[in-house]
Amino acid sequence: MLRFALNRLLQAIPVLLIVISATFLLVHSAPGGPFSADKAVPPEVIKALEAQYNLDQPLWQQYVSYLGDVLRGDFGPSFKYSGRTVNELIAAGLPATAELALYAMLVALVIGISAGVVAAMRPNSMQDYLPMSAAMLGICMPSFLLGPLLVLVFGIHLEWLPVSGWGDIPGDKIMPSITLGTGYAAYIARLSRGGMLEVLSQDYIRTARAKGLSERSIIFKHALRGGLIPVVAFLGPAFAGLLGGSFVVETIFQIPGLGRFYVQAAFNRDYTMILGMTIFFATLIIFFNLLSDMLAIWLNPKLRQQAGGNN
Amino acid sequence: MVADNLQQQEECGTSLWQDAWVKLSKNYLALFGLGILCLLTVVSLLTPWIAPYGYEEQNLLLGATGPSLDHWLGTDIFGRDMLTRIMYGGRVSLTVGFIATAVALLIGVLWGAIAGFVGGRTDAVMMRIVDIMYALPFMIFIVLLMVVFGRNILLLFLAIGAVEWLTMARIVRSQVMALRKQEFVEAAHSLGLSEWTIIRRHIIPNTLGPVIVYTTLTIPSVMLLEAFLSFLGLGIQPPQSSWGLLINYGVETMEEYPWLLIFPGIALSLTLFALNFLGDGLRDALDPRTAKD
C-alpha cells in the first residue's frame, strides 16, 4: 500500500508544476493589473508600487522567484489586502471551509446512503421511486436557489435558525451544511443504490439469507461493504470539490471561508492569491483522489493483499 | 415447427435497439421524460416565431407584474414578458446543455476507448493526463478564462465541455477494460481483425448503454454549471438570458416577485427530471441482463 501511495505522490509533482505554470501564464495575460483603480493614479506611483512587488521584472524572472518562494512554502504577499500574506489569508479561511465541507459531506453521506439503501431494498417500487425522485430534486436544485429558500423559511419566518455567520451563534452551521450537502447527497444516493443493487444480486447474499440471518443484518453486514465501494471512489473528488466549490454557500450564509477569496482575487488580479489558492486546491484534489483510491483498495481484502498490504 | 411460414419472415428479428425501444415504451416515466424533452426542444426551436413578445420589448411603466391575461407568466422588473424570456432562456440553456455534453461525449468516449483497449503504457499516460485535468481546479480556470477572454458563449461551451469529459473517459475506460476480457473480443482478435476495426465494430457499440445513460446525467450538471457561472456574473450576458440567469435574478427578488423565480425554476427542474427519468429508463432498456428475461 505504501509503495502505491509513494509513486502516486511522485506523479503529483509534474502535475503540480503544470498547474502552476498554466495558472501563472493565464493570470499574467489577464487585462488590467492589480493596482489599476478608478481614481487617477500618477504613472510614477504605479511604477513605485510595482517595484515593491517586483512586478516590473521580466515575466520569467518573476516565475523563477515565485517557484523558489513556493518551494519554501511562502505564497507571497496579497496585493489586495496590503500587509497580509497569502498563507495567512488561506489559514484564516481554511477552518471554516474545511468544517463546512466536513459537515456537508456528512449530511450528504447520511442522507445519500440511507436513501440509496432504502431504494435498493425494493427496486422499482414506491420505496424505490420516492427516495430517488427526492434525490433527483437534490440534483436539480442549485445551491443558490436552495440556500435563500431555507433562509427565508427557517431563518426569517420561523426564526428557528440564525440567518448567517459561522460559529458565532449556535445553530448557524445547520442550514449551510444542508444547502451544500443536498447536491452531493443526490449523487451518493444514486451511486449507493446502484452499488447495493449490484451486490444484492450476488450469490453470497443468497447464502447469507439461506443461513437464516435477518434481512437487516444481511443489508448492513453483508451487502453494505461491497455496495459502498463506488461511493468511496466518489468521495475523493467530491470532497475536493466541496472545498473549492462552496463559494455560493459562503456568500449566501456569510461564512468566512476560502470560497469568496478565490473569485475576488480573480476580479482584483491579486496574482499571488490566485496562484496560492490554485496550488492549494490542486494539492487537495490530488491528496483526496489518492486517499479515496487507497481507501477503495483497503476495503477490498483481495486488492489489499495484492497491493502488498500487511494482513 | 411450421417451416414454410417462417420462410416469409426471413428478415424479421428484433434488433437490440428495437428490443430496447419495446422495453422503453413500457416504462411510463421514461416516456413522460421523452415527451417533455421533445416538447421543450420543439418550443425552443420555434421560439422566434411563436414567442408572444420580442425578448427585448420593455415596458418600464408596467414593471414587474404577476401572471395576467396578456402576460401569462407575468413580467420582470423591466416589464418584459416572462414567457418569452423563459423560451429564449430555454434555447440558450438547452444549447449549452447539448453542445457541452456533445463535446464531453466525443472526447470522453474516444479517449476512454483507446486508453481502455490499448492498455499498458499508453493507458497509464492517458490516465495520468486525465488525473492532471482532474487536479486542475477547473472552477478557477473557468473564472479566469471568462475574466481574461470575456464572455462569449462558444468559450463557455468549450470550458464546460472540458470539465465534463473526464468522468466520461473514466467510465468508458472501465467499461472497455471489462469488455476487452470478453471472449468475443478475443475471437475478433483470432479472426485477425485490426485493433481499430475491433474498437469500432465490437467495443464502442457495446459501451453505448452506460454512455447514453451518463450523457443524460451530464446535461443537467452542465446546465447547473452554466447557472452557477451566471450566479458569479460570468455566464450568459444580457440581453440574452438562460434559465440559470433567470433563476439567479428571481432569487434576488424572491419575496417581492415570487413568479420571477417559480416559473424558470419549474422549467429547469422539469427538464432535469425529464432527463433523469429518460436516463434511468434507457439504462434499464439497454442493459443486456434485462434483455434476457
Add this chain to the structure above:
Amino acid sequence: MTRQLTDSFFTLCSTIAIILLSTLLISGCGSSENNVTVGNRTGTLHWGNGTEPQSLDPHIATGVPEHKIIIALMEGLVLKDSKTLEPRPGVATSWDISDDGRVYTFYLRKNARWSNGDRHNAHDYVWSWWRALQPALGNLYAYMYFSIENAKEYYEGTLSDFDQVGVKALDDFTLQVRLKNPTPYFLQLLDHYSLYPVHRPTIEKFGDADERGTRWTYEGNLVGNGAFQLLEWKINRRVVVERNPHYWDADNVRLNKIIFYPTENAITEERMFRAGQLHYSGTVPADKIATYQSRNDPALHIDPYLGTYFYRLNVRVPQLQDKRVRRALGMTIDREQIAQRILKAGQIPAYAMTPPNTMGYYPESDLEFNPEEAKKLLAEAGYANGEGFPATEILYNTSEGHRKIAVAIQQMWKNHLNIDVKLLNQEWKVYLNSVNGRDYEIARAGWIGDYVDPNNFLDMFLCNGGNNRTGWCNKEYDRLILEEAPTAKSHSERLAIFTAAEKMLLEDMPVIPIYIYTSNNLVNTSVKNFNDNILNQPSFKEIYLEADTGVEN
C-alpha cells in the same frame, strides 16, 4: 489485528458520523437572543460594513468600508458636525485664518493622547503629512494635499526638500499651514481620513515609513487617536473596536463596543438586518426598498448623497464628436422613469454634474427630457431619424444596478432616436483598463464627493484632469476653474464662477448626468443620534443604543 479493524471499519465510520451529526444538531438548539437585543443591553453596536477592509492605514485605504472603521479609530484636526457638516473642533481646540485666507494656525489640545497613552502634538502632523506624500506609499488621495503650498511639487518629485512644503510646527501645540491659494473648503479636508495623523513609533516599529505592506494596523498593533481603539480583527469575520480611555472626549462617548461585519452580499446583509443580527446596513437591494416603503418602516433612511451617476462620452469617437449628437443623447434619457421605475430609492434626476445645494451652490442647466428637440438636433448633425448612426457601445462594469440602467437607456435611445446601441459588460479591472485607455464609446461612471464643494466635481474635467478621460478640453473652462475661482473675493462670487463653468460644461456635454445618488441605510430604531447627512458619515461618538420600550424592533 487489521482484520478486526476492517470488519469494524463501517461500524467505526457510522459511530463517528452520528457523533458529528449530533454536535451539529445540538449546537442548533436553544433559541438565543439576537445580536440587537444583547447589543442594546451591553452598548455594543453591530454594524454591517460591506466588504472586508483592505487596510486600516489612512494613507493607503480608499474604500467606504475602510472609511467607516478609520473614523472610529482616528480623528483629524477638525471634525464635521454630524447634521450640518460645519467644522467643529477636533484635536485642534481653535484656529485662526490669515485675512488673505492662505495661512491657518491651529492650537492643539494639551490633553490630546494616543490610544497607548503617548502625548499627541503638532510634530505628529508634520511627520504624518510627510509620510502621506511619499510616492512609494501609493496614496491615491495624495491630491487632497495639493492645496497646501509645494505639496504637489514634493509628491511629484520636482521638489525634494519637505521643509518648503507649507506645514510647520511652531511649537508642541501650534501647527501652521500655508496654502497655495485661499481654499474656503480646506477645513473640511482636515476631516478626511487621508489627512489624519498616524503614530510614528508604531509605524517605524513594523517597517519604514513608505513601506506599503507593514503590519502596524493589525490586531494588537494599531495605535490611533480616535474615540475607539482596535480590539480584534479576524479576517472575513469581524472587526471589533472598543472605547478608547485615553481619548480627550472619552466621557461623552456612549458606545462601549462596535462590531463591523464584512458582509459581501447586499441581499445577505438585508436578511441579517431583518433577522436582528445587525443594527445597521449600508446597502439595501433596490427591490426591497419598495417593501420597506409600503410598510413605511422607520428603519429605512433614504437621504441625498453627495455623488452623481453619469455617462462619459468619448469625444474622440467620430459619431460623438458633434456637440449636437451628445446633447441629443442627453435629452432622450427619461430620468424620472429611471428614478421611479428602476432605482426606486428616491434618487433625484440629475440635469447637471454638481448635486444641488452643495455648500449653497445650485447649478443652472437647460438640459431636460425633450425627444423632439433631440431628434431635430440629431437630424442637423446628419443622422436624420437615426439613419447612418453607427452602432455604439455602452460599457459598464458587472453589477445589477448598472445593467438595469443601461438596458433602460438602450431602449429609450432605440424608441426616441431609433439608434442601435449595444451593451458591453466588462469585469471591473477590464472596465478600468478600457476607460483609462480611452478604449470606449460611452461608459458608465460615478463620482462621490470627497468634500462638500463644487470644485470637487468640476475640477475633474480640466484638460489635464486625471479623472477626465473624455478627451474634452476647453481652455476657457480651465481658466475659470484654476485661476478665477480660487481668487474670487467672496463665497457668492466664487459660486457665480462655478455656475458659468458648469454651464459651459453642460453646453458641450462630454458627460451626461443621470441621477444624484441617495444613501439608503437600514437603521434599527434602537439606534439613537444616527444623524443622516449628504456624506453619509456617522458620528460614532454621539451614537448610543436604547431599546425602545414596547415597540417591536
Add this chain to the structure above:
Amino acid sequence: MALLEVNGLTIYFHTRNGLVKAVDDVSFAVDAGETLAIVGESGSGKSVTCYSLLDLLPKPPAVIEAGTALFDGEDLLTCHPARMREIRGSDIAVIFQDPMTSLNPFISIGEQLIEPLIYHQNKTQRKDRKTARKMAIDLLDEVGIINPEARFDCYPHEFSGGMRQRVMIAMALINQPGLLICDEPTTALDVTIQAQILELIKKLQKTRDVAVIFISHDLGVVAGIADKVMVMCDGTVREAGDTAQIFYHSENDYTKKLLAAIPEGAKVQPNRAEKHKPLVEVSHLKTYFSDSSKASDGKQFIKAVDDVSLNIQRGEILGLVGESGSGKSTLGRSILQLAPTTSGTVIFDGTVLGDLSPKQLVPWRRRMQMIFQDPYASLNPRMTVYETLSEPLLYHGLANSNTIDQQVRQLMDDVGLAHSQMRKYPHEFSGGQRQRIAIGRAIATRPELIIADEPVSALDVTIQAQILDLILALVERHNLTMLFISHDLSVVRYISDRVMVMNKGVIVESAETETLWANPQQEYTRQLLKAIPLADPKQERMRIGNI
C-alpha cells in the same frame, strides 16, 4: 411420516413476456439419513423446487400457485417469515453450486461461519463468540481444512475452489440441520476434488443422520450417491424410484434418452491422422505470467506453460486433458499467438509464427481458428448471426457483396441453423444454438486447424452429444485438424484420436486414446481415470469403494 413431504407443488413466474410454468405439480418425500437425487437439465425446475422450500425465490416474478411442503408436519410454504428464518440454517441448510461467488469476499470465513450461531433467530440458541469460534474450528477440522485455527481469520480469496466448498459444507452443518439441500455442489470442481467432496458429504450424512436432497445434471455422480432418484423435465416429474430401478429398468423414454446421451466408450470414427505430416510443431514452448499477488519479493512467475513440445498431425483430433489451472487453455491460446509466449517456437505448416508481425500474421490467422467455452460471452451481443458469420468471410476476401448471402446460408446449413434466424441476435438463442453460431464462425474461413477450448462443458448432456456429433461431422467433411481441450475425460475419449494429459504446465503423458484408457503409465493419469463417475450404480459403488 417422512422428514419432508412435498405434494402438488406448482410455481409460476409472471415475467414481462408472459407466464413461465417453472414447477408443475411436483410431489416427493425424503426420510432422515436418506439421499434423494433430483436429476434434470437446466431449466427443468429442479433448483426452483428446492429454493421454494426455503422461500429463497425472488417474490415479484415467482408465485407459489399451489401445493404443500410439510417438514416435521409444518408447512414451509405458508409459515411466517420470522419462523422461516429460524428454519433456515438450523433445520434446513443449503450448499450452493459455485464456491467462488457463494462466500462474501469482504468478510473473513471465520466470521461468516459463526454468524448463524451468534445471530440465531431464536434467542435461546444464541452462543457467545468464544464458544461459537471453538465449534466452528472443530467443524472446519471435520470437513478436512488443514490447520483450521490459523485459517479461521483468512479471507475467501485465500482458498482454492475445493477448500471453499468444504467451508460451505461446514457453514451449512454448523447448526446441525435435519435436511441438507445440495445444489450441484461439485459441478464447478475438478473431477478429483469432486470425488473427495462427494465422499465427505456421504460420510457426514452417515455420522449426522442428515436427509440430503442432491440436485445434479450429472448421472454418474447421482449413481454413486443417491438412494432414490427423481427425473425432472420442463417443471414436471417424469419418473421417480430407487436408484437401481431408474438406471436399469426405466420405462420412461426421457430417462432413457438422458442415459443414452452420456458419452462413453471409445471413439467410433476412424483415425484419419496422416502419420508423418505434422500440421503444427511446438518445441519447448514457455508462457509465464508475472504473479502480481506475491510481487513483493522479486519477479515471481506463474509457469502456465512450462517447456511443452508436441506435434499435431494433419487430419487428427488431439485431445488435451487436465484439471483447471493446468495451463491447457493457455497452451491453446499460445499456439494461436493470442497469448504472449515467453520462449519456444510454434511452427504452423512450416512457418514459425512467432517471428511474424501482427500484419503478416493475418493470412495465417485465416488458417487457424478457435471455438470458445461460454456460448453467452463468445458472441458480440450487438451483432446479428448474419453479421457474425459474414465478418470473417468479407474481411479475408473469401466472399464479395453478391455471393455473401449464399455463403452465409451455406454456413448456417453446415452447423444446422434455420435460415429464418439469420437476422436474430445472440440473446434470442439457446446455449446450444449459440455454440453452433460460434462453430460456424470458426469454420467460415475454411481453416485447417481448429482449437476448441472446452466447447461443450457449459452445455446440458443431451445438447452436448449433438454438438460433439456436429464437430465430428465437420472435421470429416472439411478435412480439419483439431486440438480438443477439456476437463471431461469421457467427452475427450469419445471424440479424440490421441490424448495428452497436462498438469501444472507440463505434459504428463500422451498416447492413443484407447491405449491410455487401457493402461495409463503415470500415477496422475491413473488418478484422473479412476475419479470419473460412472452412470451405473453397481460399477460406481465399486469404484467409490476402492478409491
